Amino acid sequence: MTTGDVVKKFWSLMQSNDFASVGEVLSDDFVLEWPQSGERIRGRENYGAMNQEYPAHGVWKFTINRILVDGDEAVSDVSVTDGVQHARAISFFTISSSKITKLLEFWPDPFEAPEHRRHLVEIM
16 A cells, blocks of 8 residues: 555545544554643544544545655645534644554644735635
8 A cells, every 4th residue: 555545544444433444544653642632542442432432513524635645655634523613634644554553633723814914815
């Protein structure tokens, strides 16, 4: 599997909402880091359990906005929703032997555009 294929498979497995199944593409020494909250999760079991236990209002849906691949590394921009909660994740993947060894994720919060630059921007 190419790096891009592994990342697409990861998001496909996440879309299934069977979060234990995501372990299929995670290495034995898998590590996830969330710099914004200062958390690190080690191992596929902990990753699956964390996603399973996360409070949700419904089935999680994942929309891939973009994937960029460079050798054994990739970045994805994905929109995530459970029908009530809406988020966007920027995920940096490191792949080895068709398995994800490291995942570095940023979950930015949306914010209102500041008034002081309204004359310079176009609101999307």
